Amino acid sequence: MVQGSMMHMQSLCSSSVPLCVYGDLAGVSSAGGGRISSASLRSALCVSSPLVGVNKYGKRMGMRPQVQVPQRKSGLVYAKAEAVLGLEENKDGAVSVNGASPANPGVEGAQSQSMEIDLVTEAELKENGFRSTRRTKLICTIGPATCAPEQLEALAIGGMNVARLNMCHGTREWHTEVICNVRRLNSEKGYSVAIMMDTEGSEIHMGDFNGAPSVKAEDGEEWIFTVRKFGTLPEFTTIVNYDGFAEDVKVGDELVVDGGMVRFEVIEKVGPDVKCKCTDPGLLLPRANLTFWREGRLVRERNAMLPTISSKDWIDIDFGIAEGVDFIAISFVKTSEVIKHLKSYIQARSPNGSIGVFAKIESSDSLKNLEDIIRVSDGAMVARGDLGAQIPLEQVPSVQQAVVNLCRELNKPVIVASQLLESMIEFPTPTRAEVADVSEAVRQRADALMLSGESAMGLFPEKALSVLRTVSLRMESWCRENKQHASDRLPELSPALDDRISENICNSASQMANRLGVDAIFVYTRRGYMASLLSRCRPDCPIFAFTDTKMVRQRLNLQWGLIPFRLDFSGDMESNLRRTFALLKARGMMKKGDLVVAVSDISEADMLQSIQVRRIP
Ligand SMILES: Nc1ncnc2c1ncn2[C@@H]1O[C@H](COP(=O)(O)OP(=O)(O)OP(=O)(O)O)[C@@H](O)[C@H]1O
Ligand SMILES: CC(=O)C(=O)O
Ligand SMILES: [K+]
Numbered sequence: 017m018v019q020g021s022m023m024h025m026q027s028l029c030s031s032s033v034p035l036c037v038y039g040d041l042a043g044v045s046s047a048g049g050g051r052i053s054s055a056s057l058r059s060a061l062c063v064s065s066p067l068v069g070v071n072k073y074g075k076r077m078g079m080r081p082q083v084q085v086p087q088r089k090s091g092l093v094y095a096k097a098e099a100v101l102g103l104e105e106n107k108d109g110a111v112s113v114n115g116a117s118p119a120n121p122g123v124e125g126a127q128s129q130s131m132e133i134d135l136v137t138e139a140e141l142k143e144n145g146f147r148s149t150r151r152t153k154l155i156c157t158i159g160p161a162t163c164a165p166e167q168l169e170a171l172a173i174g175g176m177n178v179a180r181l182n183m184c185h186g187t188r189e190w191h192t193e194v195i196c197n198v199r200r201l202n203s204e205k206g207y208s209v210a211i212m213m214d215t216e217g218s219e220i221h222m223g224d225f226n227g228a229p230s231v232k233a234e235d236g237e238e239w240i241f242t243v244r245k246f247g248t249l250p251e252f253t254t255i256v257n258y259d260g261f262a263e264d265v266k267v268g269d270e271l272v273v274d275g276g277m278v279r280f281e282v283i284e285k286v287g288p289d290v291k292c293k294c295t296d297p298g299l300l301l302p303r304a305n306l307t308f309w310r311e312g313r314l315v316r317e318r319n320a321m322l323p324t325i326s327s328k329d330w331i332d333i334d335f336g337i338a339e340g341v342d343f344i345a346i347s348f349v350k351t352s353e354v355i356k357h358l359k360s361y362i363q364a365r366s367p368n369g370s371i372g373v374f375a376k377i378e379s380s381d382s383l384k385n386l387e388d389i390i391r392v393s394d395g396a397m398v399a400r401g402d403l404g405a406q407i408p409l410e411q412v413p414s415v416q417q418a419v420v421n422l423c424r425e426l427n428k429p430v431i432v433a434s435q436l437l438e439s440m441i442e443f444p445t446p447t448r449a450e451v452a453d454v455s456e457a458v459r460q461r462a463d464a465l466m467l468s469g470e471s472a473m474g475l476f477p478e479k480a481l482s483v484l485r486t487v488s489l490r491m492e493s494w495c496r497e498n499k500q501h502a503s504d505r506l507p508e509l510s511p512a513l514d515d516r517i518s519e520n521i522c523n524s525a526s527q528m529a530n531r532l533g534v535d536a537i538f539v540y541t542r543r544g545y546m547a548s549l550l551s552r553c554r555p556d557c558p559i560f561a562f563t564d565t566k567m568v569r570q571r572l573n574l575q576w577g578l579i580p581f582r583l584d585f586s587g588d589m590e591s592n593l594r595r596t597f598a599l600l601k602a603r604g605m606m607k608k609g610d611l612v613v614a615v616s617d618i619s620e621a622d623m624l625q626s627i628q629v630r631r632i633p
C-alpha cells in the first residue's frame with residue numbers, strides 16, 4: 017500500500033520514481049544533534065542524487081534540503097525527527113544506505129513508510145543490538161513530578177512503556193491534559209507510550225489535608241477520624257470517606273494507614289467522631305488507604321459490601337473510554353463478575369476499541385477468587401501497597417510469586433507494583449534491598465514493573481526509571497546466561513483445536529529458537545494473540561511482533577519480550593517476510609545472516625500454519 021506520505025513525496029519528485037530510504041543518520045553528524053547540509057548527508061549515505069527530507073509522518077522537513085539529525089542522549093541515539101529521505105532516483109537507480117541495497121528499492125521504499133516502531137526501541141536496537149533489548153516492560157505513575165511535556169518525554173526516552181493515571185488523585189482537567197501530552201508525544205515525536213487508567217475503588221480512605229502534601233502524626237498524639245465535612249480541616253483531624261465508619265469500629269481496634277505506614281488505636285467514639293491515639297508515627301498522605309483490625313484480624317463488616325466500581329469510578333471509566341485509553345486497572349477486585357460486567361460495558365461503548373482490563377490483586381477477597389478473576393481479565397497487577405494492608409506482610413512475596421505464575425499459566429500479562437524503589441522518592445540511590453526486590457520480580461519474569469510515588473511525586477523520577485531499566489537488563493541477561501528457566505513447563509491453555517494449534521506452534525517455535533540459538537522470533541499477528549503466546553514462552557531471544565493496527569501495537573507494549581511494530585501486511589507470509597527483512601536491514605535493526613524463526617496467524621484460512629527458519633538475505 018502506498019501511503020499518503022509517499023504520495024506526498026511522489027509529488028515532490030514527480031519527474032522520477034522516488035526512492036524512500038530510511039537512513040541511519042547516527043553516523044552522519046556530530047553529537048548534540050542539529051541540522052546538517054544535504055551535501056554532507058549525501059556523502060554519508062553514498063548517494064549523489066538530490067535529497068528531499070520527509071519526516072515519517074509524511075511532512076516535508078524544515079527547509080529543503082536540510083534534514084534533522086539525531087540527538088545523542090545518555091549514550092543512546094535518538095532520532096528526534098527521523099528523516100525518511102526521498103531520494104530522487106539517479107540514472108541507474110542504485111542507491112545504498114548503510115550498505116543495504118534493496119532488490120527493488122522503489123517498492124521497498126514505498127512500503128518502508130508503513131512500518132512503525134517507536135523511536136526509543138529503535139535506537140536501543142541499533143545501539144545495543146536487538147539480542148540485548150530489555151524484555152521487562154516499565155510503567156510509570158504520572159503525578160505532579162512528571163506531568164509536563166518535557167518530563168513525560170524524559171520518561172519516554174528512559175523506557176516508559178506505559179503511563180499510569182491514578183484516578184484517586186488529580187482533577188479531570190489534569191488527567192485530560194496528561195493524556196493529551198502523552199498522545200502528542202506519540203504522534204509528533206514517534207514514541208509509543210500506552211496509557212493505563214487506574215480506578216479509585218471504594219475502599220475506605222482518608223481525605224485531603226487542606227492541600228498539604230503530607231501531615232506528620234507523632235507517637236501518642238490524639239487524632240479525630242470523622243465523617244463530618246469541613247471547609248478547613250482542624251488540626252489533628254482527618255476525614256474518612258465511608259459513612260459507616262463510626263458505627264463499624266470499636267474501641268480497641270487498630271487503624272492501619274497505607275498498610276502500616278502509620279497506626280492508631282481507637283480510644284473513644286463520640287457520635288460521628290472517632291478519637292484515636294497514634295501508636296506508630298509517620299506521614300499521613302492525602303487519600304491514604306485505611307483498614308481496621310480487631311484482635312489481629314482485618315475487620316470486614318459493611319465496608320466489605322461497598323461496590324468494587326463506585327459511581328465515581330463509572331464516570332472515570334466513561335472518561336477513559338472516551339479518551340481511548342489502552343488499559344483500565346480496576347482497584348480492589350473481589351470477584352470475576354465485576355470484570356465481566358466492565359468488559360461488556362466497554363464492549364458496548366467502544367465496539368471497535370480494545371481496552372485491556374487489568375484486575376488489581378490487592379484485597380483478601382481477590383485472593384479467594386484469584387483464578388476466576390484472572391481468567392476473565394486481560395491481565396493482573398500485584399498491587400502490593402494495599403495487599404500488604406489486607407494480608408500479613410510476610411505473605412506478600414509468596415502471593416506475588418503465585419499471581420505471577422498463575423498469570424503466565426493463563427497467558428495474561430502481569431504487573432508487579434508498589435514500593436519497588438520507595439526510598440528513591442527522596443534519595444537518588446536505591447537501597448540494596450530495593451534492587452534485590454526489583455531483581456526478584458524480573459527473575460520471576462513478570463511482564464511489567466511499575467513505579468508509583470517514585471515517579472508521581474518523587475524527587476528522582478528519571479533516576480528511578482533508569483534503575484528499573486538497568487536492573488532488569490542485568491537480571492534478564494543473568495537468567496539467560498545461567499539457563500535459569502530451561503525447564504519451565506506450561507500447561508495447555510485451551511481445549512479448542514484452533515487455539516491448540518496456535519499454542520503448539522508458538523511453544524515449538526520458541527523451543528526451536530532456544531535450541532538453535534536464533535537471533536529473533538518474528539510473529540505476524542492481527543489481534544496479538546500469537547504474540548502473547550510467544551511472550552508466554554519467555555524465549556531467550558526477543559520477539560518482533562508485527563501487527564497492522566496501532567491499537568494492538570500499543571496493547572503489546574505491556575507484554576514481556578515483545579518488540580511491537582505496526583506494519584501493513586498481506587495474507588502472504590513470504591512477501592511479508594521478505595519485506596520486513598529488507599525494511600529492518602535498511603533501517604539498521606538487523607543484518608544479513610541473522611537467523612530468525614517466524615510464525616504467523618494471518619495466513620489465508622486454508623493455508624497450513626508453519627514455522628519458518630530463515631537467514632536474513
Ligand atoms: N495525579 C496525582 N496527583 C497528585 N499526586 C499523585 C498523583 N498520582 C499519584 N500521586 C502521589 O503519589 C503517591 C503514590 O501513588 P500511587 O498511585 O501509588 O497512589 P496511592 O494513593 O498509594 O494509591 P493506589 O493504591 O491506588 O496505588 C500518592 O499517594 C500521591 O501522593
Ligand atoms: C498499586 C496499588 O494500587 C497498590 O499497590 O495498592
Ligand atoms: K487507584
Ligand SMILES: [Mg+2]
Pocket residue numbers: 347378399401402
Ligand atoms: Mg491500591
